[in-house]
Amino acid sequence: MTSGTSRLTRLLVMVPYFLANPGVSAAEAARDLGTTPKQVMDDLNQLWMCGLPGYSPGDLIDLSFTEDSVEVTFSAGIDRPLKLTAAEAAPLLVALRSLIDASGVVDAAAARRAIAKIENAMGTPIGEAVTETPTAESDPAESPAVIAVRDAVRRRHAVRLRYYSASRDEVTDRVVDPIRIQAVDGRGYLEGWCRSSGGIRLFRFDRIDEASVLEEVARPPATGESDQTLALFESxxxxxxxxxxxxxxxxxxxxxxxxxxxxxxxxxxxxxxxxxxxxxxxxxxxxxxxxxxxxxxxxxxxxxxxxxxxxxxxxxxxxxx
The missing domain is CATH 3.30.70 (Alpha-Beta Plaits)
Incomplete structure (x- = not known):
């Protein structure tokens, strides 16, 4: 896909995206849209010049935005996401199934609903192997610890873990500032800043005995949030x-x-x-x-x-x- 085509596609999805996520920051939007905060701001300025024939102030897309918050006040009719092609839907379905298989990484019921919506939007299943969806009965029961970890990541709060270290054969208590959840080789991991160790650590879900979300907001060092070292090991x-x-x-x-x-x-x-x-x-x-x-x-x-x-x-x- 050329850079021009890529930008056009991004512009077409931005209005529905910001309608669905009012008040989201440019940095968060950039992460979701696969671009940079600067490019998001450039695209928003471009959208200001787009709209319905006539191109008067009442016909153009209207936005209220800063780097900290973006809201759409008039969509000019561009309020529905683009329909997925079969080539786009297939990898999404494969990824969702992989996330379901990696126990604890996502809410399995929500992932199944997403798979059903994608298949319904496409009209027909995209291959038996790709679209065979696990049933609720086949999902293993989730541990309260994993549910708490996901909640901490979603709310961006620190979390207290009781964690088993295989290398030292001991259980330790740690306070972690979550960064993200990763799925690797069918297993779920919490990546976060461990305050005890003073560095980024990976905590395997099946080794977390207990987890409790703290009231304090997670504050991993800025270098930790942007560090992609561990991304080398993503599945x-x-x-x-x-x-x-x-x-x-x-x-x-x-x-x-x-x-x-x-x-x-x-x-x-x-x-x-x-x-x-x-x-x-x-x-x-x-x-x-x-x-x-x-x-x-x-x-x-x-x-x-x-x-x-x-x-x-x-x-x-x-x-x-």
């Missing part, structure tokens, strides 16, 4: 996966990155290296990641990459000899 079947061996001395890495042990039950109290898998975004990133652990983490399934890591490590040591 993507096109990304490569490394098999790694983790030394017991750095087993805490399991609490920092989306690394899946081959035998999760064999971690606690073990003094043996842990075999695990890890999805990564680029060879360069994984190389830097492994080098940062000084030989405590090894790549087992990529001989060429392992050789490159060894060569870089040797070159670094040579600089100090």
């Amino acid at each position: 993507d079947p096109t990304l490569p996966q490394a098999v790694i061996q983790i030394d017991p001395e750095v087993i805490w890495v399991l609490d920092y990155y989306l690394i899946e042990p081959v035998d999760p039950d064999g971690i606690a109290g073990s003094d043996q290296p842990v075999l695990a898998t890890m999805t990564y975004g680029s060879t360069e990133w994984l190389t830097r990641f492994v080098l940062g652990f000084g030989g405590k983490i090894k790549v087992l399934n990529a001989d060429e990459m392992a050789a490159d890591i060894e060569a870089r490590a040797a070159a670094t040591l040579a600089m100090y000899s």
Whole structure:
């Protein structure tokens, strides 16, 4: 899609979007529309010049907006969202089904309703495999902790967690400023600023024993909210996966990155290296990641990459000899 076509499509969906979300900020709209706050403001100024034939003040789209709030006062008839094409609907349906499968990430009933609405809007199902929708009876019962976490993210409030750490085999109490919820490989995670650790952490839903929403507003550092480091690990079947061996001395890495042990039950109290898998975004990133652990983490399934890591490590040591 060309930039001009992309902008036209965005302009056509903006009026229905702001009608459905009165008072939303430019930053929030940019996140939802897949663009920047500056582009949203530019588009709003462009919409001011659009409207019905005659193009007098009473015919043009009328908006009241600042960077903090946007409201539509006259839509000029552009008040219905664009109809999805089959090519657009199919990935949405697949994504919604994946979110339902990743227990706790979304309200499963709401996701099923969204699937039904998309199918009804299209008129006919888009392929049996894509549109087969789980029933309410097939949904596992959600834990109160997961429901509380979703509520905290929605309200943007801090949340107190009682969380099991697999790497340390202990349960800890933490206060977390939520940033977002992620679905990775069929599991749900809360990404947030952990006040105890002083950094961004990922909390797996099935390891949250208890959660309570606090009255205070969540205030993750600005750098934390914009940090996309963890986005490298979002579920993507096109990304490569490394098999790694983790030394017991750095087993805490399991609490920092989306690394899946081959035998999760064999971690606690073990003094043996842990075999695990890890999805990564680029060879360069994984190389830097492994080098940062000084030989405590090894790549087992990529001989060429392992050789490159060894060569870089040797070159670094040579600089100090």
